[in-house]
Amino acid sequence: MKNLQEYREQAVKADREDALREFRSYFKTQESLIYFDGNSLGMLPLASEEAARQLISRAWGERLIRGWNEGWWDMPLRVSGKLAQLTGCTRDEIIACDSTSVNLYKLVSAAVKMQKGRKKIVSDNLNFPSDLYIIQGVMESINDGHILEMVRSANGIDIDYGRLYDSIDDNTAVTVLSYVSFRSAFMYDMKKVTDYVHKKGALIIWDISHATGAVKIDLNSAGADMAVGCTYKYLNGGPGSPAFMYVNRKLQDKVVSPIWAWLGEKDPFEFSLDYRPSEGVRRYMTGSPNILSLCTLEPSLDIILEAGIDNLRKKSLKLTRFMLELYHAYLEPLGFGLGSPEKDDERGSHISLKHKEGYRICKALIDDSRGKYVIIPDFRPPDNIRMGLAPLYNRFEEVLEVILEIENIVKNRIYELYDTDTGSVT
Incomplete structure (x- = not known):
């Protein structure tokens, strides 16, 4: 020693x-x-401290509502383009919006409805509890006989792949896993698990909250269907900064959000009384974007990309x-x-x-x-x-x-x- x-x-x-x-x-x-x-x-x-100061004193303080036409409206898409570079996807597959839990609710709900006749949702006991709550809430709201099968860690540190694979079968609608476990930092082989899930005809949703910004992620190369993540951990977006969600381009016409809202509408300022989903990932947005938090997040993303x-x-x-x-x-x-x-x-x-x-x-x-x-x-x-x-x-x-x-x-x-x-x- x-x-x-x-x-x-x-x-x-x-x-x-x-x-x-x-x-x-x-x-x-x-x-x-x-x-x-x-x-x-x-x-x-x-840089985030200065950006927030400028936004509050000038953009909000002086420009007021004009700010929406001076960069605010397009800010979620601009920030999402930078998130795409950190998560291994294209800018039309990822959107910064809402919270991780809200985004996961959208995706689990959509996945279950896509997989008609399949009644099992698979996760593990190393997953973040809120993710499990969301799954339970979706099952309660759909009320169609779905079950959650929890794969248990033998040591509280990692998950045995054999046990996981034994749980994923022809009745599995969707598997929901944390890429990096919040408690132990255990990290799955994303591609290996995704390939197995697809082999069984199921979908997979990855929570990449505890990985993004510190671990290399390649959602496209792994063939991931969907993913969610937050921006206040290694991405340094600040307390309560917006989350993000990813939907593989091949699935975007099939993944229907259960929350139909103004920002996801095809033409919000037409004020149509009948909802028409926007093209691409913008359809998954709900209410007005949190401009203050997006403003503090963007400089940090620039730093990470520079590094x-x-x-x-x-x-x-x-x-x-x-x-x-x-x-x-x-x-x-x-x-x-x-x-x-x-x-x-x-x-x-x-x-x-x-x-x-x-x-x-x-x-x-x-x-x-x-x-x-x-x-x-x-x-x-x-x-x-x-x-x-x-x-x-x-x-x-x-x-x-x-x-x-x-x-x-x-x-x-x-x-x-x-x-x-x-x-x-x-």
């Missing part, structure tokens, strides 16, 4: 040689803060590998467990560290009255400390500092100074 000095030298060297090191200066950082929660809410790009998703994935893997190396050296001997895959091709951009006192350890890390740094990870029950490593702004030296501080908190039982009361948001 390396000694601490060797690890410090390794971290310093990695930061010095980091091809993306300058991108950290594009964000509003704090020297006393180590932020490892970019998988929940990305940092604020400085290059291949470069971001390369650094993401280096960061997570370094954290895994330090976990084995410093935390595994203290009774920690690993809640994420060790194989690169099965892991997204966060690491889950498992400890029975995980919540109180998180409280100690966040406490700004102690330690050299305020360290912000997040906690997921029952015992997962999630470390979101954002390659645009996180550094290797930060990884080392965090692991050493966790070791200090556990070795010296500092976590015992904190109660177990949970806040509304963890």
Whole structure:
């Protein structure tokens, strides 16, 4: 095992040689803060702060309603074109709109109706709970005998492909999976699973929320039918920024949204009383786009495209590998467990560290009255400390500092100074 000095030298060297090191200066950082929660809410790009200021003071403050004809109306399509470059599809297959849950509701509803006579929906217990709620809600509203079959992980980290395939059969209408699991960072082989689902005549919807911006995604090459995702994690769009949805061009005439609304109408300003769906993905829009959030999202997409998703994935893997190396050296001997895959091709951009006192350890890390740094990870029950490593702004030296501080908190039982009361948001 390396000694601490060797690890410090390794971290310093990695930061010095980091091809993306300058991108950290594009964000509003704090020297006393180590932020490892970019998988929940990305940092604020400085350009987004300025864009929001300009939109509020000039575009809204001075131009008022004229703003719709001065860029607002076309903003969702312009932003969607940039999302297309990060998700491996064409700009006429993806649209920024609504929330992830609303978009998933549209797609699950449409998929079930397309697959008449098939009564099974397949997912897994590593999927984000809200996705499962949406599936349950669709089944309740359709009320036509559909069932949800949940594939269960044997270890809470990954899903056995054999178990998944055993659940997908000739009665399966649609399979709904997270490409990267929110809890463990387990990452499916998208093409392999999609091919198998299609072999059984079913459709597939991917939730790519915990992957986009940190993992290379190629929806077209994988043959994906549909997908949803959010923009406030690794895409740094800001709290509540709009989600997006993808529908393969070959399916767009068949995927009928259950929500027929003004922005999805062929000619909204004709004010026809009978709905006529717009051409292409615009038909899946509902109400007025959130211009403020689209305005803060777009500069971040420009930053990500400048950095290059291949470069971001390369650094993401280096960061997570370094954290895994330090976990084995410093935390595994203290009774920690690993809640994420060790194989690169099965892991997204966060690491889950498992400890029975995980919540109180998180409280100690966040406490700004102690330690050299305020360290912000997040906690997921029952015992997962999630470390979101954002390659645009996180550094290797930060990884080392965090692991050493966790070791200090556990070795010296500092976590015992904190109660177990949970806040509304963890």
